[in-house]
Amino acid sequence: MIFSDHFPFDPKKWPFFYGYFIVFCSIIGVTLSAPGQTIGVLVFTDYLIEHLQVSRFQISVTYTIGTIGSAILIGRTGKLLDRIGTRQISFIAAVCLGGVLIYMSQIDRAAALIFKLLGSRFHLAVVTSALVSGFLLMRYLGVWGLGLASRVMLLKWFSNLRGMMNSVLGVFITLSFASVPLLLEMLVRKFGWRVAWIILSLLIGLVSSTFIAIFFRDTPEGCGFNPDGKKHKDNGTQEANGIEDWTLGQARRTFTFWIFNLSFAMFGLLSTALTFHMVSVFEVAGLSRSEAITVFLPISFTAVAVNIVSGWLSDLGPFKYRLKYLLGLLLVGLLLVGGGVILLDTARGKYMIIIGYGISRGLFTTLVSVSWPRFFGRKNLGAINSFNMSFVVFFGAIGPFIFGWSFNKTGDYHLSVFVCCILQIILLICCAKADRPFLRGKNR
Numbered sequence: 001m002i003f004s005d006h007f008p009f010d011p012k013k014w015p016f017f018y019g020y021f022i023v024f025c026s027i028i029g030v031t032l033s034a035p036g037q038t039i040g041v042l043v044f045t046d047y048l049i050e051h052l053q054v055s056r057f058q059i060s061v062t063y064t065i066g067t068i069g070s071a072i073l074i075g076r077t078g079k080l081l082d083r084i085g086t087r088q089i090s091f092i093a094a095v096c097l098g099g100v101l102i103y104m105s106q107i108d109r110a111a112a113l114i115f116k117l118l119g120s121r122f123h124l125a126v127v128t129s130a131l132v133s134g135f136l137l138m139r140y141l142g143v144w145g146l147g148l149a150s151r152v153m154l155l156k157w158f159s160n161l162r163g164m165m166n167s168v169l170g171v172f173i174t175l176s177f178a179s180v181p182l183l184l185e186m187l188v189r190k191f192g193w194r195v196a197w198i199i200l201s202l203l204i205g206l207v208s209s210t211f212i213a214i215f216f217r218d219t220p221e222g223c224g225f226n227p228d229g230k231k232h233k234d235n236g237t238q239e240a241n242g243i244e245d246w247t248l249g250q251a252r253r254t255f256t257f258w259i260f261n262l263s264f265a266m267f268g269l270l271s272t273a274l275t276f277h278m279v280s281v282f283e284v285a286g287l288s289r290s291e292a293i294t295v296f297l298p299i300s301f302t303a304v305a306v307n308i309v310s311g312w313l314s315d316l317g318p319f320k321y322r323l324k325y326l327l328g329l330l331l332v333g334l335l336l337v338g339g340g341v342i343l344l345d346t347a348r349g350k351y352m353i354i355i356g357y358g359i360s361r362g363l364f365t366t367l368v369s370v371s372w373p374r375f376f377g378r379k380n381l382g383a384i385n386s387f388n389m390s391f392v393v394f395f396g397a398i399g400p401f402i403f404g405w406s407f408n409k410t411g412d413y414h415l416s417v418f419v420c421c422i423l424q425i426i427l428l429i430c431c432a433k434a435d436r437p438f439l440r441g442k443n444r
Contacts, residue, residue: 005222017229019157029150036142043184047193051108066135071394078386086153087216093145098205105197159227167311170365245377254437268392273399285344302358310366324434333360
């Protein structure tokens with residue numbers, strides 16, 4: 001069978017623990033999700049506006065609707081990662097995403113064909129439907145089918161080294177995603193936007209799907225290993241250190257799950273909204289567009305440093321099951337960002353945004369990956385991760401609109417930031433009780 005753990009080769013015959021190569025596979029998988037991420041779509045928005053004859057506001061609305069739709073799908077289909085496996089899901093997602101990218105490269109021509117059949121009076125309905133369906137599938141297949149599935153695969157291959165291996169993934173993804181807009185822009189300038197999407201389609205739909213089918217593996221147990229490369233013993237999927245395997249329903253009934261879940265969602269909301277409106281935020285404070293753009297590089301460097309340190313700390317005894325301290329620091333970072341926006345017209349505001357955003361982003365990258373298997377085991381990791389990611393994607397989708405509403409009502413972003421800060425303070429207080437949960441009847 002093509003998706004057998006021992007086909008086309010046996011990972012046990014490799015000269016080193018195959019989990020280390022799985023880290024590389026995860027880096028490839030998450031990087032290839034870029035066309036379905038916001039950074040991979042923004043390069044093409046101006047061309048869609050021009051050829052579909054829509055406004056920037058209309059394309060923003062369709063993108064938001066498509067993103068919310070993908071969030072709902074992610075939450076509904078998360079269990080498939082556990083039932084079918086990350087290898088098969090990633091393969092299917094890569095092939096399908098390749099097809100969707102071809103569709104997006106011809107979207108205006110497809111819409112024009114429908115206009116001929118229905119008449120120009122249906123222009124808005126046809127264009128809206130075409131864009132929403134395209135964005136929904138791009139976001140769903142990219143964020144969940146490639147991005148999240150690749151992360152879940154890595155998390156299942158490690159236990160005591162999970163935080164450090166996730167940090168390695170985080171560093172490479174931060175650096176690769178930072179270069180994606182520039183690389184896509186070069187591709188568009190050289191070949192045009194249609195051909196650029198077709199090239200990406202071939203890269204993902206053919207090349208990457210072949211790579212996934214050959215090298216991806218779902219779990220170490222299926223290949224004769226235990227997590228971290230220890231000698232295999234038949235203990236199911238139970239972690240060697242005694243972590244119980246929770247179902248999604250059991251996890252959702254715990255206080256800790258919701259504090260972590262909502263904190264990650266708040267990061268998604270604030271980070272997406274701030275990134276989307278960064279230039280406007282700086283201009284409101286009397287600063288220039290170039291000053292707004294320059295903050296992203298130091299934020300990335302700060303996030304990489306924090307990601308490495310927090311990944312190392314998350315594997316240490318004092319923090320291993322007390323991740324609430326790192327979560328509290330993430331929320332403090334978000335509060336720094338909010339304070340920086342309010343005080344941006346002073347000298348310290350810009351640095352508060354850089355430090356706060358960098359700290360929270362680095363900690364988010366670590367915690368969103370290591371928290372769920374550390375608390376709830378690996379057996380239903382796909383369902384639990386997907387449920388959380390649906391919240392992060394949904395809050396990220398509505399964030400720019402909340403900040404935009406604040407600007408339209410008050411002329412600045414202080415009102416939306418103030419509300420976010422109140423919610424973050426409430427979550428920060430609740431962090432004190434966000435301890436490792438235990439299944440009822442289990443000894444602590």
